[in-house]
Amino acid sequence: MITAAPLPMQPAPLPRARWQDAWRDAVRDPRELLAMLGLEDLAGRLSDAAAAQFPLRVPRGFVARMAPGDANDPLLRQVLPLDEEMRPVPGFGLDAVGDAAARTATGVLQKYRGRALLVATGSCAVHCRYCFRRHFPYAEETAARDGWHEALEAIRADEGIEEVLLSGGDPLSLATSKLAELTTALAGIPHLRRLRIHSRLPVVLPERVDDGLVRWLAGLPWPVAFVIHANHANEFDADVDAALARLRGAGAQLLNQAVLLRGVNDSVDALAALGERGFAAGVLPYYLHQLDRVAGVAHFEVSDEQALTLHAGLRERLSGYLVPRLVREVPGDTGKRPL
Secondary structure, three states: OOOOOOOOOOOOOOOOOOHHHHHHOOEOOHHHHHHHOOOHHHHHHEOHHHHHHOOOOEOHHHHOOOOOOOOOOHHHHHHOOEHHHHOOOOOOEOOOOOHHHHEEEOOEEOOOOOEEEEEOOOOOOOOOOOOOOOOOOOOOOOHHHHOOHHHHHHHHHOOOOOEEEEEOOOHHHOOHHHHHHHHHHHOOOOOOOEEEEEOOHHHHOHHHOOHHHHHHHHOOOOOEEEEEEOOOHHHOOHHHHHHHHHHHHOOOEEEEEEEOOOOOOOOHHHHHHHHHHHHHOOOEEEEEEOOOOEOOOHHHOOOHHHHHHHHHHHHHHOOHHHOOEEEEOOOOOOOOEEO
8 A cells, every 4th residue: 555644734634524424414314304494386397207217315414515405405406306308309319429439448448549437336425416427337347346357457558548537436436445446456457557537426515525535645655736627616625625625735736627517506706706706715726528419418508609609708707827728528539528
């Protein structure tokens, strides 16, 4: 195992319960969620079929950032299973981004030159209704399935791979010991130069950024890009800020990727506030994704014309470093396609 060096001037540990306890205590009943927010009248719009297909899961700390009594709260809209999800819409399928075609080994996706993505786990602390992998066959396609063996051999055999991306699901859903097992093995592959971690947990479950995770992160032998996922400024609070400060203190470069979502962040004001609030927490805007057209998410779609207008408005309002790149993922492309 890689030995972590002592961390100078680290922010104080978050004074909270273990992250596993907060994970287990997540809200799973849509009607309970509505009752917590005083929105019982919305129950008629719930879809039991959508919740059965893709169950509700949302940490109580994330619920606490929602506005009681607001049926249009942008955080609530991201997690509530509604009847719109079950309406079939032409052009929306099960594999919107070509994951199946990019598979090179169990849990390994290679879409772009020099990079390999590991589907580290199928678990997430929150189930976002717009998730582009909501239909992904995680039971068969998780890199950790055989102790990482097949995934590691595929990466070791391809000397053109310089960067590994940990994704999922959410890789921070795994125990830190499991993450260390993987990165210790990756450290023995000489052609790897960078590690990228994609995780929503520092935002929705900041308790996950505990002492053990920080020590693991600080001890990694590569530069680390840590990509969080926040779509609205209201997703940040003092606990999230503290978690992000600990990640920065461990040496990670923090970036944010967001998805453009109707009813969540489809205004210049909302997108500008997201960029500014994230930067105040030490996070640089990275990508603003056009929606991946997976079945069940059409009600979130924003037209390309409106997306371009919003992005132009952002460029007029904000400094360049606060403006994310507006992109779409197109199967077969050699990188994210700029709009």
